[in-house]
Amino acid sequence: MKLRHALPMSAGVIMALAGGAFYFAGAGLTAADHLDPPGRTNPANDATPDKAADIADVFAWHTATDVNLVLTFAGPQAANLPAVYDPNVLYTINVSNASPRTTPNIPIEIRFGQGAGSNNFGVQVRGLPGVTGAIEGAVESDLSKDGVRVRAGLFDDPFFFDLQGFRDTLSTGTLSFNNQRDFFAGQNLTAIVISIPRSRIENGANLVDVWATTARFGGQL
Amino acid sequence: MTRTYSSAFRRVLVTAPLIAAAGLLTACFDGDDANQPPDVGVVPTPSPSPSPVGFDVGPCLNQVIPGTGGVTVAGAVVPDTLTLNLGANAGFPNGRLLADPVIDVTLAVIFLDLSRNGAGTLAGLPLNPPRNDVAFPAGFPFLAPAQGTQIMTSPGSGFAFRTNDANAYTRVDRMGMPAVSTVLIGSGLKNNYNDVSPANDVAGDFVPELTAQLTGLTNALADDLVGAGLTPCARAN
Numbered sequence: 153m154k155l156r157h158a159l160p161m162s163a164g165v166i167m168a169l170a171g172g173a174f175y176f177a178g179a180g181l182t183a184a185d186h187l188d189p190p191g192r193t194n195p196a197n198d199a200t201p202d203k204a205a206d207i208a209d210v211f212a213w214h215t216a217t218d219v220n221l222v223l224t225f226a227g228p229q230a231a232n233l234p235a236v237y238d239p240n241v242l243y244t245i246n247v248s249n250a251s252p253r254t255t256p257n258i259p260i261e262i263r264f265g266q267g268a269g270s271n272n273f274g275v276q277v278r279g280l281p282g283v284t285g286a287i288e289g290a291v292e293s294d295l296s297k298d299g300v301r302v303r304a305g306l307f308d309d310p311f312f313f314d315l316q317g318f319r320d321t322l323s324t325g326t327l328s329f330n331n332q333r334d335f336f337a338g339q340n341l342t343a344i345v346i347s348i349p350r351s352r353i354e355n356g357a358n359l360v361d362v363w364a365t366t367a368r369f370g371g372q373l
Numbered sequence: 374m375t376r377t378y379s380s381a382f383r384r385v386l387v388t389a390p391l392i393a394a395a396g397l398l399t400a401c402f403d404g405d406d407a408n409q410p411p412d413v414g415v416v417p418t419p420s421p422s423p424s425p426v427g428f429d430v431g432p433c434l435n436q437v438i439p440g441t442g443g444v445t446v447a448g449a450v451v452p453d454t455l456t457l458n459l460g461a462n463a464g465f466p467n468g469r470l471l472a473d474p475v476i477d478v479t480l481a482v483i484f485l486d487l488s489r490n491g492a493g494t495l496a497g498l499p500l501n502p503p504r505n506d507v508a509f510p511a512g513f514p515f516l517a518p519a520q521g522t523q524i525m526t527s528p529g530s531g532f533a534f535r536t537n538d539a540n541a542y543t544r545v546d547r548m549g550m551p552a553v554s555t556v557l558i559g560s561g562l563k564n565n566y567n568d569v570s571p572a573n574d575v576a577g578d579f580v581p582e583l584t585a586q587l588t589g590l591t592n593a594l595a596d597d598l599v600g601a602g603l604t605p606c607a608r609a610n
């Protein structure tokens with residue numbers, strides 16, 4: 153694997169501690185990406201948090217036959233709450249399989265749309281390699297076209313982490329984790345799952361880079 | 374300085390298996406469910422004193438993550454993308470599986486001298502819960518079903534999707550590696566960080582911020598790591 157970048161040694165900036173406890177500027181941490189950036193998505197920091205556009209996690213892994221992509225959002229939330237499908241949010245899973253690795257050669261766009269009823273929602277996925285047009289269909293159902301599988305729906309939040317322990321660690325300067333305490337246990341979120349034949353993504357020995365973005369039509373809330 | 378640890382915490386830290394190869398990290402959490410992990414909770418000291426020295430985190434950022442074919446910590450977080458080497462085994466930091474203990478691995482590679490303590494050191498304890506509270510299905514859609522009971526959407530058709538191009542939308546959020554934006558980008562730069570692209574990461578726009586945040590954390594936690602028998606990657610100034 154070829155290295156492209158290394159942080160300069162001279163970039164170190166020492167933050168002297170003033171007093172016993174310290175405040176870490178990133179202390180709005182809630183998890184992998186849940187409720188970040190807090191000024192746009194965290195109710196504790198924003199009067200109009202954009203829950204639908206709040207990325208929780210991105211997962212990407214390969215098997216002998218497929219590359220699987222999972223984007224989770226709008227969580228964690230209590231188990232009695234419904235999924236979040238917002239037609240004004242564009243979800244993009246960016247995939248780069250060629251140089252430069254920061255240019256998305258395969259931008260996969262996901263949109264939600266409402267059906268005839270107030271509680272009817274569908275999902276549309278565009279930009280899938282080897283798929284003619286888009287994959288469209290109802291949420292909470294397995295969709296398949298041209299060898300690609302898609303499902304959008306409400307799921308268990310797959311992330312596990314002692315959030316309280318991390319917050320305590322930040323506020324006290326003392327490691328305070330408890331591996332019996334999972335903040336995300338028993339909570340759900342909304343997700344899109346995409347399984348693509350590996351041959352559609354693999355480009356020789358090139359590395360594959362994956363990242364996700366969300367954007368809102370009409371501007372931020 | 375003196376820190377107060379539970380004896381259990383010190384014991385599991387000093388006896389934790391050191392897993393040097395990141396490619397073997399999945400072994401840390403695919404263990405026997407019957408073996409409940411030890412509680413490594415620590416009673417925080419009410420008024421910790423400041424660390425006596427500052428640290429240079431350059432050695433942390435430039436150390437190679439074992440088993441990745443030469444990827445440094447800096448190279449793993451800049452650009453902020455999940456990177457898949459399809460020729461190697463899948464599993465964080467080579468991509469990210471649902472079951473990967475990404476926080477424990479991330480904390481290990483940014484805080485510990487990986488030549489002394491493997492990338493799987495904290496996951497081997499584990500420091501955080503080692504697995505999801507419910508099992509993941511082996512096949513598609515891979516995620517576990519929603520818990521509880523809620524109003525579900527009903528099947529339908531004739532869905533109305535927006536047809537606007539991507540440039541008609543305003544960015545809200547971006548994510549690649551877990552916890553990079555949340556842990557290593559301070560509140561003053563969070564919106565900017567989420568507005569730009571991995572190309573800006575490569576251009577070095579956030580290098581000073583990443584370094585400063587890691588330095589602040591290291592200054593506060595290095596004595597805890599040393600007290601637990603671990604070797605920080607940072608060097609005292």
